[in-house]
Structure formats: C-alpha cells, structure tokens
Amino acid sequence: MEDLTFSTNASHSQKAGSASVSSGSHRYKSPDSMESVGFTRPKKMVLTDEGHPFELELRKNGQPVYLRHLEVEYETYGELSPEKDNVILVTHALSGDAHVAGWDASATETYRPWRLRSPGWWDEMVGPGQPFDTNRFFIICANVLGSCYGTTGPGSINPETGKPYGLRFPQVTVGDWVHMEAALLDRLGIQQLYAVCGGSLGGQQALEWALCYPDRVRKCLILASGPRLSAQGLGFNAVERHSILHDSNFNGGDYYDKTPPVNGLATARMLAHITYLSGQGMDKKFGRRLQEGTASRSNGDGRSFDIEFAVESYLSHQGSSFVERFDANSYLYITRAMDYYDAAGKWGDGDLVKAFSRIKSNMLVASFSSDWLYSPEESKQFVTALMRNGIPVTSVMLESNYGHDAFLVETNRVARILRAFLLSAGSNGTN
Amino acid sequence: MDKTKVPQRDFGTSEIEILLRKLGIEAVDSDFMALQQEVLHALRHGTDHEFTMQKHWEDPIIRDIVLPGQSVVDLGCGDGELLVRLAFERGVKVQGIDHSEDAVVRCMERGIPVCHEDLDKALLDFPDNCFDYAVLEKTLQTLQNPLEVLESMMRVARYCFVSFPNFAHWSIRMALSYSGRMPITGTLPYNWYDTPNIHLCSITDFLKWIETDGVQLHDSWVVVADKILPYDPKQNHNIKGEQAMFLISRGQGKRS
Known part of the structure; x- marks a missing residue:
C-alpha cells in the first residue's frame, strides 16, 4: 500500500483514527499542494426536458424505455481549450463517483462526510504536472446512471409517483452510461475526446466509447478490464446481490424511509473486496496476524466469533464504511450492468474480432499479473482481437501483488x- | 564480470598459422595475414575481443529495404530505436513487442504501438501475413523455442530479418579451446550462469536449418571486423563473422 496521510482539520484525523484497521496510514496530497486540483465542487446538468426523454438501451416487451428526467452529476478539472480538443473523459468503476480528484468543498459532516477525510478516488493521477495534467487537459468524469452519487438512480424520485424509484428504476447498461456521457459532452459543445480512460468497469465503459463512438475517441486507455465478465465474476456478483436481496431490511428495494439493508450491502462489499485483492497480496498484508489487542481463543480458552484476525477486521471495516456511502439498490443495478456487458455480443454477433473492426482509436490495454477479476488473460483478448484487425495496439502487463486493486x-x-x-504523438498517422 | 582470459604465453606466428589451419581457414584467403595478427594479439592480451561495429548495425540495412507504407513487427524491439525511425522517417506502419516493462514504457513515450508479451508466445495470436516484415535482432538465441518463433514470424510476415551472434567466431573458439571456460566476448558479455543466451548457434547451423527446413534465403549480411559483407561460403565467414543477419521467408512454394 502507498504511504498516505493527510488531514485538513481535526474532524478528518478523528475519523481517520477509527479507520486505522484498514490499510495503514494514508498520505494524501493536500488541497494547497502544487500537484493538487485543490477544492472542487460537483456540477449538475439535466439532460432531458419536456418532450425529450432519455431512451435506454434495454427495451421492455419490445417497447422502448425512457427516463423522463435524467440529471447527471459530473466534475471537471483544468480548462477547456478554445478548440475543445484537450478533453479526457475518466470513467469510474462500480462504487466510484464523479469526484476523481481534489477535496470536495461541498462535503459536510452530514453530507458526504467521507469526502472530508479523503480526496477523489484517483487524486494521484489528476492535477498540475500529473498524468491527467490540468495544465494541458480538461478532465471530466460523470457519475453513471443508476448510481447514488448525484446522477439519477434507483434512490432518485420517480416523477410518476413522487417517491424513490427503488426497484421500479429501469435496468441500465454500460451503453446507457456512454450515451449519457455523450449527451453531456454534446451540451458542453465537446465533439471529440482526446482520450477516454477507465479501470475495471470503467475500462469497459472506455471500450464502449471506442466501439459506440469510434470517431469521437482519439485514445482509449483500458486498465484491469476485459471485454466481458467471466463466469467467476458473474458468480461473485450473484452472491453479492443475493446478500442484499435477502437482507431482512431490503423490503423489495423500498427502504429509503427506513433502515436500509446495511448488513447485506456490507457483506456484498466484503466479498467484493476479496476479489479486488490477491491471495499472495492478502498473505503479505495480513497473513494470519491477529488484530491488535485481540487474543486468539484458538488455544481452547472459550470460543469467539468476534473479530480476531487482522484480515477479518480489515474486511469488516471495508463493509461498514461502504454502507455509509453507498446505496444497496444502486449496487444491484450496477453489478447487473456489469454482468450484461459483452462487447463481442453487442458489436460483433459474438465475435470480438468483428466487433473491434469498428475501432479507430489508439488503444492501450493494461493488466496486472495477480488480478483474478479481470485477469491478464482477459486483457489478452482485447490485444488479440485488435491485432486480428490489423489495429496497432499497445499493451502492458504489470507484475503486481495487489490484484485487481493494483x-x-x-x-x-x-x-x-x-x-x-x-503524451505520445502516436505513429501510423492516427494522431 | 569475470572475463575469460587465455593463459598468456608467447605464441609464435607459425603456431597461429597451424592453429588457424586446424580451424579450417585456408591460406589462400587474402585476409589471412590480418587475421593471423588479430588472433596473435588476442592470444597475447587475453580474449577481450571487442565488437567494433555499431550496436544496431542491422537498422540502416533494414531501413533501406523497407518501403514507406509497408508494415513491420519488431520482436524484442527494446526501446523502439528501429521502429521509431521507420515510423517517423519512412512512414512505415510499425508494431513493437518486448518482454520488458521499461522498454514498453519507453516505446509508448515514443509513440510506438507496443505489446508487452513473452516473445516465445507473442506472435501466436497474429493472423497470417499481417505484416510485410518481421524483425528479430540478436534475440533468436534468447528464445525458449527459436524454431517455433521463426515459423510464426514467417507466417505473420512475408519476409523476416533475423540476426544473431555467430557462436563459431574464432574469438569464441579460442576462448573455449584455450581457457576451457564459457566464452565471454563483446557480443556475448555474460557469465554462463547469468546469460539470457540459451540457444546460441553458428552461421553454419542457421544455414543448415534454412536448407533442411526449406526456408527461402533472400539476402545475407555478415559482420567481419569492421565491414558488413554478403555471406560467402568461400570466405570462412563462419569463423570470421562476428554477427550475421539473414532475410528469409517461407516463400510461395510451401505456402498454401
């Protein structure tokens, strides 16, 4: 783990103290650092209006499904060039949000308090002189449709009923997210993306951009991702949803005025977190170490199912901190979108080579040796399909113990x- | 580095002449005297035979042959030195492949499309005939399965440049004969235990493979001292050649 610690005021450090079970001390870029984007504020835009609803990809009984009201929360960093040719779209993963970098100025102890304690999820990558260099690029990230961070989702008010959608929210897809982002960019007057970049589910979104809008993407950067989820991945998602759906507080998804299904959601997150690590990484980080201040009862002095091992404590913390910031219904919808995504099925009648014949972007595919959610072998499918189309491809496989999280x-x-x-100019005349 | 030294003693010129004749070098060779002096010097001062030709001696040859608009895959492209010039100076469509993370990142910085792959397996997924040329510069001897890789190269590309250090060069023969130890030379600067070179061959070995496997040979270059000459079986190139490059293909005949 990187060595990260930073706190802006007392309230941060108090909270951080209770989080010490997780990953050691964290050092973040402070908002006044030369490399930080500083304090940020989320932006909102309504993409629908009277007579112009948002059409979703999945139909119901053969009929198109629309969202009458779609509002998107997004953030931007850096300045849009007069030619509007310096735009990088960053796409977030399952539990991510539009807050990629910086310290959210709108966070309070009662509104998104976790953002008081840490900057955006990819803060290291964005800022002056950073890879997503705000001195030259205009970086934009939108919270995906169906999520719970400001963009319309199952927790939003259904205009038909005046109540939260819950499970009445229509199923959304990775394609819907891309169409939504395209609509947002249209309204911002941005035709072409210099680059689209994402990891994991965000990587699939980046791929979908290159497939759906080949003329709008110059560079496509895909990290720790694959053209579809493996059977093993589908299995994990199924167990995670099962745990939410069978929480006694789930109530068919209508829990917004009651206690939410926090146990189910925490369990889902704990399982998911194991899939983000690797066996050797967990051994290195926790081994069979006991949680500090805990005596093992394995010598026969009674029995306890309380937390004893450090790894139990870590996962438990991951679960409980997640429920503070995530909505169980959104978890159901987004994991389903992840399940359904299949680039070959959608664009090539099941043939990835055929699907990729549409691609015009410069492609980068990065994988990580110990990632078993989207393994290097999955990434290799991208590379092969691109090669078979004669499309120059750049791929890199990093040796790492950190699993998917790498x-x-x-x-x-x-x-x-x-x-x-x-920054590369790119050969082959594509740039 | 533990350089292999030939035991230093005074060799007479006649002794060298006998030695060279035993190695198969003909007295009619016009370079005989020069070679005799070179060997004598090497024996008197140890076998630190230095490779004087520039490191990427193959690159200018390849750049002259590949035409603008054609495509090249470089297996073991390193930092992309060959490809970057082919791409930006000659408008060649390039693809690099290397197994080193640092090399891959350097290629990326230079705008060269590059795949981070195990060289032995890298070409398996490429379709037939998708490049005009495949390049394997001084990498053949590091492969686990050199013949399979050569076969893949000839499948994915119409023509293949293959270069390698000649293990039958006189400096290597001397080092092994006189010191009885694995040779360490300018082109093979490794100890036996840390060398990446696991499948070394001589020029004659390679040509024998070409002949028996029905591979077409289109052109050849042999580094003799500071000159690059076409391979000549009458010129003792398997003894005097430090490195060699061949342009080969599977040809139309065997291809269906």
Missing part, C-alpha cells in the same frame, strides 16, 4: 504508463 494502488507505475501513452 490499477488504483500501483500509482507510480500506472502514472508512468498513462503519461507515456497520453
């Missing part, structure tokens, strides 16, 4: 790769 944790090496690929 794309967020191996900051320096990932930064080096992103910087190299973003």
